[in-house]
Structures are given as structure tokens and as C-alpha cells.
Amino acid sequence: MTPTLRFTPTAWAKLLFLRDRGETEVGGFGISSPLDLLLIDDVRLIRQSCTSVTVAFDDQSVADFFDRQVDHGFRPEQFGRVWIHTHPGDSASPSYKDEETFARCFGESDWALMFILAQGGETYARLRFNIGPRASLEIPVDVDYRRPFSAADQLAWDREYVECVHSLYLTSQNPLHDPLQVEQPHLFEVETEDDWQDWLNFADPEPFATMREELLYAPT
Amino acid sequence: MRILFINNDGGGFADYVEVDPGTTVKQFFDQQVRTGKAINYLIRVNRQPVATDQVLQDGDRISVTPTKIEGAS
Numbered sequence: 001m002t003p004t005l006r007f008t009p010t011a012w013a014k015l016l017f018l019r020d021r022g023e024t025e026v027g028g029f030g031i032s033s034p035l036d037l038l039l040i041d042d043v044r045l046i047r048q049s050c051t052s053v054t055v056a057f058d059d060q061s062v063a064d065f066f067d068r069q070v071d072h073g074f075r076p077e078q079f080g081r082v083w084i085h086t087h088p089g090d091s092a093s094p095s096y097k098d099e100e101t102f103a104r105c106f107g108e109s110d111w112a113l114m115f116i117l118a119q120g121g122e123t124y125a126r127l128r129f130n131i132g133p134r135a136s137l138e139i140p141v142d143v144d145y146r147r148p149f150s151a152a153d154q155l156a157w158d159r160e161y162v163e164c165v166h167s168l169y170l171t172s173q174n175p176l177h178d179p180l181q182v183e184q185p186h187l188f189e190v191e192t193e194d195d196w197q198d199w200l201n202f203a204d205p206e207p208f209a210t211m212r213e214e215l216l217y218a219p220t
Numbered sequence: 221m222r223i224l225f226i227n228n229d230g231g232g233f234a235d236y237v238e239v240d241p242g243t244t245v246k247q248f249f250d251q252q253v254r255t256g257k258a259i260n261y262l263i264r265v266n267r268q269p270v271a272t273d274q275v276l277q278d279g280d281r282i283s284v285t286p287t288k289i290e291g292a293s
Contacts, residue, residue: 025292054291057290060269062287063285066228067281070226070234075232076233077231081228089293095292098291101288101290105260105286105287105289106286109228110231
């Protein structure tokens, strides 16, 4: 029998809400049911810097998340194995960067799962076992309506989004524009080719490498 | 002495382990995280980043978590 990644209706609604809340990708961890690790009870965001095509978790926030979950009595396999993020457009296929992160950050645990939800609704779930003979398989995704589930809490979801997601937008005036007006010392005025080069140098390498590459090769 | 260790590698771990007095963070990492590379982790003691030569104390809480979790489309 092929395993299936299942979301509770509440967790699925929250993920859709978070995907559609802003203009950028978002990411987080799935919280698994204690008796069924492929049933996602909740989706939790990590503090992150996002653009329309990238998402980068804050390392300290990941560690804080692990500490908090342990304090709440969860086991690491319940909260640290299902990596979730969204894609713009219609494709949920993992990028090279996604694959690199999945291998590097989740390749030492006994098992891990990468889940991607595209803006257009396509999903991608790959379960990988890193022990024994090792195996990796794409698995179906479903919403499980058979169990009791709690009501939506959009206010709390919105609060979590605002607390965690730091959106970086490109504008004609500022390549990196912070709509929340959080202190943002990285803004550049771009008027000349040299200005662009200054910004591209700044953007290399983390966490804007992908965006930098797109800008370098974007048609003018 | 006893240390609370939080780690996602292997089967995942969030429990107390016994370590010898005088054990440094680096020694602890090498003993407990045998297959991973230190550069891929954030190591914190009592929720604070630490130097690898810091000596662990009885009752410390040490976490080893992945870094640079990034996605792109």
C-alpha cells in the first residue's frame, strides 16, 4: 500500500491561507500526529526572508522552534521531518535549491518528507528514508476529513504570518523593498549599471542567490 | 553529568545523555552526531550560540539544528 501524506482540514486550510496571504513563497514545518507521522495536524511557520521565488529560514528561529516543540512534549520526528514550502505559479516540482536543501538539511535523519504546494494548486510530496537500503518515493497527498478537526483561526494564522514572514519585494526604486517598513539597511537606490552591480554584489551569496541569478539573466 | 540533547538526525532525539565532565561542545558533537558535518548545523547551549571549545556543564541543554533551510522555485 502506498503511503499518503494527509493533512487535517484545519492544517490544509491554514496552509492555503499562508500561501495566499502575501506575494511571496512561504515555508515551515508540518506537525505530525503522534500516532500517524504522515498525518499533518498543523503547519508552523519559521521566521523567514522571502521573495516571490525564494524562502530562507532564519537559523536561530529554527533552533527556537525545536526548543519550543520539545518544551511542549513533541518528539523531533513529529515536528522536524516534514519540510513544507510554497511555489508561485503552477509547478510544484522541486528546484535544484530545494533538492540541495532536502539532501543537506534532512539527509541525516532516518526519514524526511519534502512537500511543495504551488500557487495553482499542484502538490509534490516526496518521502525519503535515509537508513537501511534507503529509498525515495513520491507519494500522494490528501486531506483527511474522517477525523474530528478544529475550526479555522484566521486571526491567529495571520498573526503567525506577520510575526514570521519578512517579505522582500523588487521595485523600480528599491530592489529590496520592505513593505512592513521593518528596519532594512540593505536598500539601494538603483539608477546606473554600477548601482545594479553594487546590489548584486551585496546580494551574493545568501539568501538572495537565486534572485540574484534571475536578475543577472533577466531579459532587459 | 547529565545534558539534555535535542537533535533531529537519526531517529531524532530529545532526552538526557550522560557525558564526561570537561567535555567540550565540539567533542560532544563529534560523539553524538557522527555522520553530519558541523558546518551544516547551528549548535546552541541553553538556547544561545556557543563556541566549539565551550565546556559543557551539568544540566546544560544543547541543541543541534540544521542551517540554511532554503527553498526556491
